[in-house]
Amino acid sequence: MxxxxxxxxxxxxxxxxxxxxxxxxxxxxLLGLCPVLAVTNTAMNALAMGIxxxxxxxxxxxxxxxxxxxxxxxxxxxxxxIIIATFVTIADYAIxxxxxxxxxxLGAFIQLIVANCIILGRAExxxxxxxxxxxxxxxxxxxxxxxxxxxxxxxxxEILGSGTLFGLSLFGADxxxxxIFVLPPGGFFVLAFWLFLFAVVRKHRSHSxxxxxxxxxxx
Amino acid sequence: MQPDSLTFIFLNAFIINNxxxxxxxxxxxxxxxxxxxxxxxxxxxxVIFVMLVSSNCAYFINKLLVRYELEFLRLxxxxxxxxxxxxxxxxxxxxxxxALFRTLGIFLPxxxxxxxxxxxxxxxxxxxYNFTQSLAFSIGAGAGFTLALILMAGLREKLELADVxxxxxxxxxxxxxxxLLSLAFMGxxxxxx
Amino acid sequence: xxxxxxxxxxxxxxxxxxxILTLGIIAMMSGxxxxxxxxxxxxxxAANRQEALEKAVFSVLPxxxxxxxxxxxxxxxxxxxxxxxxxxxxxxxxxxxxELAGIALxxxxxxxxxxxxxxxxxxxxxxxxxxxxxxxxTETPGLGDKVETxxxxxxxxxxxxxxxxxxxxxxxxxxxxxxxGEKTEPWQIDGISGATVTSQAIGTAIRRSSREMLPLIExxxxxLKRTIDE
Numbered sequence: 299m300x301x302x303x304x305x306x307x308x309x310x311x312x313x314x315x316x317x318x319x320x321x322x323x324x325x326x327x328l329l330g331l332c333p334v335l336a337v338t339n340t341a342m343n344a345l346a347m348g349i350x351x352x353x354x355x356x357x358x359x360x361x362x363x364x365x366x367x368x369x370x371x372x373x374x375x376x377x378x379x380i381i382i383a384t385f386v387t388i389a390d391y392a393i394x395x396x397x398x399x400x401x402x403x404l405g406a407f408i409q410l411i412v413a414n415c416i417i418l419g420r421a422e423x424x425x426x427x428x429x430x431x432x433x434x435x436x437x438x439x440x441x442x443x444x445x446x447x448x449x450x451x452x453x454x455x456e457i458l459g460s461g462t463l464f465g466l467s468l469f470g471a472d473x474x475x476x477x478i479f480v481l482p483p484g485g486f487f488v489l490a491f492w493l494f495l496f497a498v499v500r501k502h503r504s505h506s507x508x509x510x511x512x513x514x515x516x517x
Numbered sequence: 518m519q520p521d522s523l524t525f526i527f528l529n530a531f532i533i534n535n536x537x538x539x540x541x542x543x544x545x546x547x548x549x550x551x552x553x554x555x556x557x558x559x560x561x562x563x564v565i566f567v568m569l570v571s572s573n574c575a576y577f578i579n580k581l582l583v584r585y586e587l588e589f590l591r592l593x594x595x596x597x598x599x600x601x602x603x604x605x606x607x608x609x610x611x612x613x614x615x616a617l618f619r620t621l622g623i624f625l626p627x628x629x630x631x632x633x634x635x636x637x638x639x640x641x642x643x644x645x646y647n648f649t650q651s652l653a654f655s656i657g658a659g660a661g662f663t664l665a666l667i668l669m670a671g672l673r674e675k676l677e678l679a680d681v682x683x684x685x686x687x688x689x690x691x692x693x694x695x696x697l698l699s700l701a702f703m704g705x706x707x708x709x710x
Numbered sequence: 711x712x713x714x715x716x717x718x719x720x721x722x723x724x725x726x727x728x729x730i731l732t733l734g735i736i737a738m739m740s741g742x743x744x745x746x747x748x749x750x751x752x753x754x755x756a757a758n759r760q761e762a763l764e765k766a767v768f769s770v771l772p773x774x775x776x777x778x779x780x781x782x783x784x785x786x787x788x789x790x791x792x793x794x795x796x797x798x799x800x801x802x803x804x805x806x807x808x809e810l811a812g813i814a815l816x817x818x819x820x821x822x823x824x825x826x827x828x829x830x831x832x833x834x835x836x837x838x839x840x841x842x843x844x845x846x847x848t849e850t851p852g853l854g855d856k857v858e859t860x861x862x863x864x865x866x867x868x869x870x871x872x873x874x875x876x877x878x879x880x881x882x883x884x885x886x887x888x889x890x891g892e893k894t895e896p897w898q899i900d901g902i903s904g905a906t907v908t909s910q911a912i913g914t915a916i917r918r919s920s921r922e923m924l925p926l927i928e929x930x931x932x933x934l935k936r937t938i939d940e
Contacts, residue, residue, distance in 0.1 A: 328548065328688055332632045335541040369732055370724045377736045379600060383593040384740035388747045390592070395754040398762055405824070405848050406639040409592050413632035415545060482539045483703065486696030493689040521820055534822075589748040593740065644825055 309432050317440030323416045324447035325496050330414040334448060335485035337407050341464050344452025345445065346400055350389045350408060352441025355417055358382045359425040359437035366426045378421045379412075386412045416444065447492075454488050455479045523653040526646070530657030533706060536633050537665040538699040543633030547666060548691055557670035561663025565656065567628050568637055570606055571599045572655035575638035576648060595638050603628055633662055668698060756796060762845070763829070767801045770831035770841030771812040774803025780934070782923065787930040800923070802934050803831075810935045812840055815923055817915030822907040824848045828915050832872060832924070834931055839870040839885070839916060847908070856905045857912055863902050871896035872920050878928040881921055887913030 312320075323329045333351070338344045358381050362369075369377050390408045394401045401408070411417070420440055425433040456462055459479030461469045478484045536542045543564070550560045578594050607625045611618045628634060637658050641651045672694050681690060767777050779790040779798035790798050801814040812833045818825055824847070831841035844858045857863055873882045883897040887910045893900040899916075901909035927934070 329545070331544040331548075332541045332636075335544070365736075369736075370729055372724075373729050373733050376597075376600070376733060379596055380593060380733075380736050380740050383596050384743050387589060387592050387744050391589070391747050391751040391755070395751040395758065398755075398758050402846050402848070406636065406643060409639055410542075410632050410636055412592060412596050413635045478700075481703065482541065483696045483700040485541065486692050486699055490689045490692035490696060493692065497687075497689060529822075589744055590741070593744070640824075644820065 309429070309435065313432055313435045314439040316436065317443035318446065319443070322443045322447060323440055324444060325493060327416075329419065330416045330444065331489075332410060333407050333414065334451060335482070335489060337404055338448055338451040338455055338485060338488075339459065339480040340403075340456045340462075341449060341452040342400070343403050344448040346393065347404060347407065348441070348445025348448045350393060351411055351414065351417070351444055352438070353389055354382065354385045354411055355420060355441045355444075356434060356437040357385045358417060358421055359433040360430055361385075362421045362425040363428060363430045363433035369426075374426065375418075375422070378418060378426075382417050382421065383412050416440065450492055451485070451488050454491075455484055459484060521650075523649060526650055527653045527657040530654050531661040531664070532702060535661045535665055535699075535702050536636070536658045537662055538695065538702045540636070542636040543631050543662055546628075546631055547662075547669065547695070548688065550666070552670065552673060554667060554670045554674065557666040558663070561659070561666050563625055564628060564631070564633065564662050565659030567603055567606060567625070567634060568655045568659040568662075569652075571602050571634050572637055572641060572651050574598050574602055575641065576651050579642050591642070592639075595635060599634055599638065633658065665698065669695065672698075760795060763801070766829045766843050766845055767803060767814040767831075769843050770814050770829055771803035772841065773805045774811040775806050776804050777814075778802050778804070782926050782930065784926075787933055800927075810834070813927060813934070815919050816845075817912075817919035819911040819914035819918065821847060821911035826908065826911045826915065828912055830867065830916055830919075832920070832927070834927060834934075836869065837871065837873045839867055839872050839920075842867040842912065842916070844912075855908075856902050857908050860902055860905075863900070863909065866893075866899045869896075870899065870916075872916075872924060873897075874924055874928055879925050881924065885913060885917045885920060 317323060321327060324331070324334050330351075333347050337347045358378070361381050362378060365377070386409060389411070393404065393408060420437060424436055428436070453463065456464075457468060458476050459481075461467060461473040461475045476484075479488065530536065534540060537544065537547050546560060546564075550556055575595055575598070578598060579591065582588055582591055582594065603625055607618075610625075637655055641654050646654055669691075673691070676690070676694075764777060768774055778801070779795050780800040780802060781788045781790055781794075781797055782800045799816060803811045803814060805811040812831045814829055814831050816827065816829055818827045820826070826844065827846040828842055828844050830839050830843075832838070833840045842864070844855075847855065847858075870885065871883065872885060874880065875882045883895065885897050885899065887899040887901045888894075889906070890901050890903040892898075899909065899913045901913075
């Protein structure tokens with residue numbers, strides 16, 4: 299299955315699911331961890347951050363893919379950074395127009411999407427070499443994978459740290475929230491827990507696959 | 518301690534709200550380059566240096582943008598200027614101090630994509646720091662980054678000898694360690710009072 | 711990237727002019743996009759801000775039912791309408807009968823993480839601060855944001871003394887935040903233990919703003935009372 303990575307990839311189901319599970323930007327590639335930890339103290343913030351990042355990933359991916367034949371190799375990184383910064387500024391103003399509370403909660407981290415390595419990484423590694431449709435589908439997959447990861451953290455941290463989910467109280471007034479989970483150390487611990495969980499699942503899967511193989515060989 | 522004083526701003530960025538452990542900025546190099554104390558130290562020096570330069574640049578650019586009411590171009594200008602500042606610093610260091618370049622050299626390009634640098638510029642603008650306050654803030658932030666990096670590297674060097682289950686090796690373990698460090702740093706919150 | 715060119719990329723080594731041209735075109739495109747977004751969202755953002763402010767004004771002045779924006783500085787008092795509303799630094803609240811129910815003022819001070827912006831209600835009649843709400847803060851959840859919810863802390867602002875001296879030119883007693891449980895005077899704010907810096911920031915914000923604004927309000931007291939009838 300080894301293929302020349304410089305050739306454009308055909309559009310298939312894998313283009314979309316790559317970012318969702320196999321190369322999940324957070325759980326597998328460990329990229330863009332700053333927003334993953336910084337704004338996931340509530341599920342709502344996590345969702346908004348995920349949507350904003352997906353928007354930037356999608357639109358910058360499409361534009362980079364459209365312009366891929368026009369941008370000379372020597373200035374490509376500079377061009378990508380300008381394109382990404384443009385869309386981040388747009389997302390920034392859009393969030394401010396939609397909800398000021400949300401904007402205040404996310405703070406400077408919306409603008410820090412610019413420095414999120416996933417976006418520049420996708421522009422450079424995928425969008426600049428592939429068709430517009432592929433870039434769109436792949437960006438959508440990556441964005442959803444990123445949003446999924448943010449929600450994984452946001453939901454756990456909000457339930458344990460404030461006893462609520464999307465602002466709705468879950469356990470009634472008697473619940474004593476574990477404030478540590480909305481504070482910075484909680485972010486590290488919850489992410490570590492998810493990584494550990496996925497590592498166990500992976501190991502289990504590959505283990506059973508080897509066993510099946512052995513049974514097949516024996517037969 | 519007055520929240521406006523230079524000492525508070527420095528201590529705040531250095532340990533109370535440590536850039537890496539409390540604000541989660543610059544996590545990529547934190548997890549990537551914290552294998553050995555020596556490398557961590559060099560990386561930290563390079564970051565302090567670049568932070569000083571880019572914080573100064575950001576301060577003057579912001580003055581200019583506010584004057585002509587072009588605040589909506591702030592982000593684009595900051596990222597462009599930081600990227601070129603890092604390039605210029607790299608060239609200048611190479612030209613005038615080859616010894617320093619050998620120490621910092623390979624780390625400089627890595628820094629461009631470090632969100633701690635852009636974060637520093639954005640935070641100092643949001644908080645309306647004046648010139649000296651920005652200076653104290655950038656030194657504090659750089660020193661805080663270096664401190665976190667070195668502590669982490671020290672822990673990881675010891676960890677190589679530890680016997681842990683192989684599923685928890687790698688990132689999960691590093692993040693748990695970072696969480697413990699972050700927990701310890703929360704104790705400094707009392708300094709603010 | 712390796713030196714080999716991929717089958718799709720442009721031929722190597724374009725001249726410096728074309729490099730600059732590409733960057734210029736991209737920069738222009740991005741400038742156009744950003745400016746359009748800015749123009750489209752600007753009125754919506756201003757309206758959002760105004761709405762949030764209105765809500766806050768009525769929460770710090772419980773008896774008020776209507777609000778008028780003013781600009782008050784050394785040059786005097788100016789009533790603001792339409793586009794100018796955003797420049798207001800003083801919001802007068804009136805009750806149903808048209809009487810002045812109180813004045814809402816803005817304050818800001820640096821807190822633990824970032825600037826904390828507050829709005830507080832001042833009643834010239836009782837010479838008290840009668841309400842406080844946090845407009846903008848990024849303080850630590852679970853610690854610093856207690857200032858928005860802690861009932862004991864908010865009780866400080868039921869009637870916090872803000873009296874001027876005999877001449878009406880300066881505060882008789884400056885408003886300060888003291889450590890939790892050490893409040894002895896009516897002009898002191900009882901801080902929250904565990905959120906010391908944030909409660910101090912709120913004290914500082916009210917102190918700075920009251921020091922500057924209250925003497926000016928005293929001078930223009932009569933015209934503030936009358937405005938609603940006009």
